[in-house]
Every structure is written in C-alpha cells, then in structure tokens.
Amino acid sequence: MDAMELARRLQEEATCSICLDYFTDPVMTACGHNFCRECIQMSWDKGKAKKGKRKQKGSFPCPECREMSPQRNLRPNRLLTKVAEMARQHPGLQKQDLCQLHQEPLKLFCQDDQSPICVVCREAQEHRTHRVLPVDEAAKEYKLKLEEDITYLRGEMMKTETLRVKEEQSLTEWQERVKERRERILEEFQKVVLFLVEEERRVLQVLKEEEECTLGRLQDSKTCLDRQSRSLDLLLMQLEERSQQEPLQMLQDVKNILIRKENLSMQYPEVSLPVAIRTICRVPGQIEVLKSFQEDVVPDPSSAYPYLLLYESRQRRYLSPPLESSPPYNKERFLAYPCAVGQKSFSSGRHYWEVGMNLTGDALWALGVCRDNVSRKDKVPKCPENGFWVVQLSKGKKHLPLLPHTTTPVTLVEPPSHMGIFLDFQAGEVSFYSVNDGSHLHSFSQASFPGPLLPFFCLGSPKSGQMVISTVTMWVKG
Known part of the structure; x- marks a missing residue:
C-alpha cells in the first residue's frame, strides 16, 4: 500500500459519516460506531419529533447499523480524536487537494476549464479533449502570470494612491476656495448693503433738506398771503362801512382812506402748488x-x-x-x-x-x-x-x-x-x-x-x- 493510499485510508477513518468532515469530539455508540458528539445528538433530536420511530424509551437507532443504542451510553473516543487531529495536519490530506467527485489527488490542471483535476477526471469525457498540464508545471506558468498581475496591480495601486492623495488635496483646496469665496461674497454684499444704507440716508437727507427749504418758502408765502389777506379784509370792511354812511360823513377824512388804498402794496409769491420735487429716487444697480x-x-x-x-x-x-x-x-x-x-x-x-x-x-x-x-x-x-x-x-x-x-x-x-x-x-x-x-x-x-x-x-x-x-x-x- 503506497503512502497516498495510506493517507486516504487515514482520512476515511478520521471522517464522521454524518457531517462528512473530520471528527470533532468523537463518541462511540453501544454498537461500536463513531460519530461527532454534536452530530449524533442532532440526529437523535430529530428522531424525537418522528412518532413511531422510537422502539424503546430512551433509546435511538444508530445512523450506521440502525441498532438501538441508549442515548446516554456515549463513550468519548480519545484515540480517534488524535487520529482526526493528525489527519487535519497531514499536508497530503487537505480538503482542497482531493477531487470532490473522485476523492483522488488533484495532480493535473485543465487549461481549458482553468481548474485542477485528478487522473480519473482526465480520462472522463468532459476533459478528454482538453489541454492538460501537471499541477507543478501549470503552477510555474501561472505563478509568472500572477507575478506580472501583482506587479501591474501594485503599480495601479501606487497610481491610485497618488491620485487619491491629489484628489484629497484638491478637495481640501476646493473647500478652502469655496470658503474664501463665500466669505468674499458676504463681504462684498455687506459692502453693497452698507453703501445702499449710506446712499439711502444721503438721498433721504437731500429730500429732507429740499422739503425743509421748500416748506419754509411755502410757509413764508402762506404767512405773507395771510397777512395781506387780513390787511385787504380790514381795508375792504372800512371802505364798505364808509360807502354806506351819509354823504357828509362819507366825505370826512375820505382822503386818508383813499391814500391807504393807493399806497397798498400787493405781493404775490412766485412759489405755488403743485411744486415739482427735484430729489430723484435712484437705487444704484x-x-x-x-x-x-x-x-x-x-x-x-x-x-x-x-x-x-x-x-x-x-x-x-x-x-x-x-x-x-x-x-x-x-x-x-x-x-x-x-x-x-x-x-x-x-x-x-x-x-x-x-x-x-x-x-x-x-x-x-x-x-x-x-x-x-x-x-x-x-x-x-x-x-x-x-x-x-x-x-x-x-x-x-x-x-x-x-x-x-x-x-x-x-x-x-x-x-x-x-x-x-x-x-x-x-x-x-x-x-x-x-x-x-x-x-x-x-x-x-x-x-x-x-x-x-x-x-x-x-x-x-x-x-x-x-x-x-x-x-x-x-x-x-x-
């Protein structure tokens, strides 16, 4: 028996028939079969839910031979624990090194399917016409390709990292420029606001001065006209009274009254409503x-x-x-x-x-x-x-x-x-x-x-x- 066959037999002995993986905490039933403790426990727990499957109270069938075994009669198999550990550590028994279909070592590489195969797969109809290389030769060839790809990817990573750093720097600079522009916009609009406030104050002051000046002229004109109206009203009343008197009384001192009329000085102001406002309402911009x-x-x-x-x-x-x-x-x-x-x-x-x-x-x-x-x-x-x-x-x-x-x-x-x-x-x-x-x-x-x-x-x-x-x-x- 060669070493490979011996290793395969060791793998079979160290494998649980329920989970098909290496034993974990292996136990032995009364009938002498070995299972992972968790696997046999789960198998029996499922059996509890099925009516009519239980032959004796507290007993369950062995998944291998169907012989009834007390559930509590499970003995740890320490020797099998060591065998399973040895199988796990054996370099020739790694799970990925065996063909899942034929449980044979993966010694060949199918170039058409780009996957490892065993000697049995090589003779199968699926791979018979494909190009096949030994795993070692294929590994050397693909190792060179992988190294080239690694070199390329490292170069791309360096470029990407350089660009990432530049973009991060650009982002920071852009945010700074936006911040400066925002501050500048606020400052410039504030200047305009201040300018408009000052211009508003100036125009309102000009309007106020024009109002006061024109109002003073209008008030002076009104006062002058009021005074002239009172003088005219008084003289008119005196003339009307004198005209209603008897002839002799009317003629007495008539000269003074007529002289007052002749000396009357009439004043008519140039300013009259409506008055046009000279101050222009103009908002810059x-x-x-x-x-x-x-x-x-x-x-x-x-x-x-x-x-x-x-x-x-x-x-x-x-x-x-x-x-x-x-x-x-x-x-x-x-x-x-x-x-x-x-x-x-x-x-x-x-x-x-x-x-x-x-x-x-x-x-x-x-x-x-x-x-x-x-x-x-x-x-x-x-x-x-x-x-x-x-x-x-x-x-x-x-x-x-x-x-x-x-x-x-x-x-x-x-x-x-x-x-x-x-x-x-x-x-x-x-x-x-x-x-x-x-x-x-x-x-x-x-x-x-x-x-x-x-x-x-x-x-x-x-x-x-x-x-x-x-x-x-x-x-x-x-």
Missing part, C-alpha cells in the same frame, strides 16, 4: 437687477391700430400687412388710438422689458400694461379703473378728456429716451424707470390684478416719433 427678469416683448401686429406700422429690424420686414390686403377692422385691433399690445400675456411672476423712444411734437404717448379685455374701440382715459396701468409721455401739455369718477392719468413732462417697465404680478405692482440714469418714475400698487395683463404701447400722431420694442420699431403712418 437696480436696473441691472431688474434685467434678470427681462422678457423678449414683441408687439402683436393683429392688435395694432390700422395706420400703426411695425417694422422688424432683425428680419428686415414689416409686421403690419398692407391695408388693402388685410381687413383693418377686427375685434383684436385698436381703433380709437394708435395703440398695440404685446403678443404674450402675463398672469404670474415678475417681468421686465425696455422701450426706446424718439419723441417729437406735442402728441401724447403711453406705456405700461393693460387687461387683455380692455375696450379697443372706444376712447377712454388710460387709468386703472379702465384696465390701464400706464404713464403718459408728453413733450407738450395735451391731455385726453377725462370721464367722471376716473383717476387723472400719470403724465411725465420730460420723458426719458429709454424706459424700463417692471411688472410684479403677485405683488400687484407696475413700476417705471428711466434706463438712462436708473431713476424711479412712478409705481402703481394694488392688492392684486383682475386678470392677465398685456404690455401696452401707444403713439399720439403721425409726427410723434418712434418707439423701439425689442427688435420692432413702431410709428404712425402719416
């Missing part, structure tokens, strides 16, 4: 902020007054069709004034657009927003009661006639050449700004708007000049 809400507003040709021309400079074409090729009158078209509305309506959000103007003559212009259902055939004042939130731009003093119970339209005597309109629908506010210097011109404020709003544009006459809205130039045909 506000136009730039408003431009973040800028919309590409374009007038709707179908809404334009029949003789209102719209020229699209980007496409170099007229948007308004010739009157002879298109009916000039429809429900969408304005007929009372040279007006037009934007193509897009607004029913939420914040929106900003700008209008360039080249004013000529004394005709009335108007800019702002209107309800989408305003009257387009009738001449009505452009005020909130009629669905218009606009300012009127006029170089002259021409005004539209007012209807009873309506608000006076807001008219700017000196309109800017570039107007900005800001609509905050949720806040119920429309504001107007001079884009040239950023000054605030006027605001309409209310709780809410009654419905969708449209940008509104109106020219006065053929000689009024032009409006430029986005890429569209608008003027009245003469």
Whole structure:
C-alpha cells in the first residue's frame, strides 16, 4: 500500500459519516460506531419529533447499523480524536487537494476549464479533449502570470494612491476656495448693503433738506398771503362801512382812506402748488437687477391700430400687412388710438422689458400694461379703473378728456429716451424707470390684478416719433 493510499485510508477513518468532515469530539455508540458528539445528538433530536420511530424509551437507532443504542451510553473516543487531529495536519490530506467527485489527488490542471483535476477526471469525457498540464508545471506558468498581475496591480495601486492623495488635496483646496469665496461674497454684499444704507440716508437727507427749504418758502408765502389777506379784509370792511354812511360823513377824512388804498402794496409769491420735487429716487444697480427678469416683448401686429406700422429690424420686414390686403377692422385691433399690445400675456411672476423712444411734437404717448379685455374701440382715459396701468409721455401739455369718477392719468413732462417697465404680478405692482440714469418714475400698487395683463404701447400722431420694442420699431403712418 503506497503512502497516498495510506493517507486516504487515514482520512476515511478520521471522517464522521454524518457531517462528512473530520471528527470533532468523537463518541462511540453501544454498537461500536463513531460519530461527532454534536452530530449524533442532532440526529437523535430529530428522531424525537418522528412518532413511531422510537422502539424503546430512551433509546435511538444508530445512523450506521440502525441498532438501538441508549442515548446516554456515549463513550468519548480519545484515540480517534488524535487520529482526526493528525489527519487535519497531514499536508497530503487537505480538503482542497482531493477531487470532490473522485476523492483522488488533484495532480493535473485543465487549461481549458482553468481548474485542477485528478487522473480519473482526465480520462472522463468532459476533459478528454482538453489541454492538460501537471499541477507543478501549470503552477510555474501561472505563478509568472500572477507575478506580472501583482506587479501591474501594485503599480495601479501606487497610481491610485497618488491620485487619491491629489484628489484629497484638491478637495481640501476646493473647500478652502469655496470658503474664501463665500466669505468674499458676504463681504462684498455687506459692502453693497452698507453703501445702499449710506446712499439711502444721503438721498433721504437731500429730500429732507429740499422739503425743509421748500416748506419754509411755502410757509413764508402762506404767512405773507395771510397777512395781506387780513390787511385787504380790514381795508375792504372800512371802505364798505364808509360807502354806506351819509354823504357828509362819507366825505370826512375820505382822503386818508383813499391814500391807504393807493399806497397798498400787493405781493404775490412766485412759489405755488403743485411744486415739482427735484430729489430723484435712484437705487444704484437696480436696473441691472431688474434685467434678470427681462422678457423678449414683441408687439402683436393683429392688435395694432390700422395706420400703426411695425417694422422688424432683425428680419428686415414689416409686421403690419398692407391695408388693402388685410381687413383693418377686427375685434383684436385698436381703433380709437394708435395703440398695440404685446403678443404674450402675463398672469404670474415678475417681468421686465425696455422701450426706446424718439419723441417729437406735442402728441401724447403711453406705456405700461393693460387687461387683455380692455375696450379697443372706444376712447377712454388710460387709468386703472379702465384696465390701464400706464404713464403718459408728453413733450407738450395735451391731455385726453377725462370721464367722471376716473383717476387723472400719470403724465411725465420730460420723458426719458429709454424706459424700463417692471411688472410684479403677485405683488400687484407696475413700476417705471428711466434706463438712462436708473431713476424711479412712478409705481402703481394694488392688492392684486383682475386678470392677465398685456404690455401696452401707444403713439399720439403721425409726427410723434418712434418707439423701439425689442427688435420692432413702431410709428404712425402719416
């Protein structure tokens, strides 16, 4: 018997027939068979749950020969414990060195399947046509490959570690830069806040000084007029009393009374209400902020007054069709004034657009927003009661006639050449700004708007000049 066969027999003797592994705390039953204590105990515990399997009270069948054996009659097998320990330590009996199918040593390596096999597997149909090498030769070949892979992986690990360190450093540097930028943003905005606070204080101080100066002049004028009114009232009363007296009494000392009238000096102050406020409301940087809400507003040709021309400079074409090729009158078209509305309506959000103007003559212009259902055939004042939130731009003093119970339209005597309109629908506010210097011109404020709003544009006459809205130039045909 060779050493390999002897080792295999030793392995069989040291193996438990229940768990098929080397004995652990082996015990012997009354019939002389050996099992792991835990394995035989578990086998008998399972037998308790099966009715009719127990022949005698307290006895159980041997898993090998089925002979009944008292459960308590289990004797430790110390010799077998040593044999099992020897089998575990034997280098030729490691579990992975035996073929699981044939229990033969794994002496060959199948290159096709990339796995060790035994001599019995080599002759099997599965491996008969495969390329096979002895384990030692295959191990040398694969050891070289593994060493190459190890060298490659170590190199990759070094690269990865170098990159990881760099990335960690980059992460730290990035976090530091973000921290610095955050601090800088806070500092810069704080500077702006402080600047705005100081500018607000300065403008309010200028307004206060103008208020005090103008108020003093108005109060002085009022005091002077009050004094003059009292003097006139007293002299008038004296003259009326003298005129009612008898002729002789009336003529007595009449010369002094007439001299008082001749010497009367009337003073009429130059200052009179309404007084224009010279202090301008201008917030630095506000136009730039408003431009973040800028919309590409374009007038709707179908809404334009029949003789209102719209020229699209980007496409170099007229948007308004010739009157002879298109009916000039429809429900969408304005007929009372040279007006037009934007193509897009607004029913939420914040929106900003700008209008360039080249004013000529004394005709009335108007800019702002209107309800989408305003009257387009009738001449009505452009005020909130009629669905218009606009300012009127006029170089002259021409005004539209007012209807009873309506608000006076807001008219700017000196309109800017570039107007900005800001609509905050949720806040119920429309504001107007001079884009040239950023000054605030006027605001309409209310709780809410009654419905969708449209940008509104109106020219006065053929000689009024032009409006430029986005890429569209608008003027009245003469």
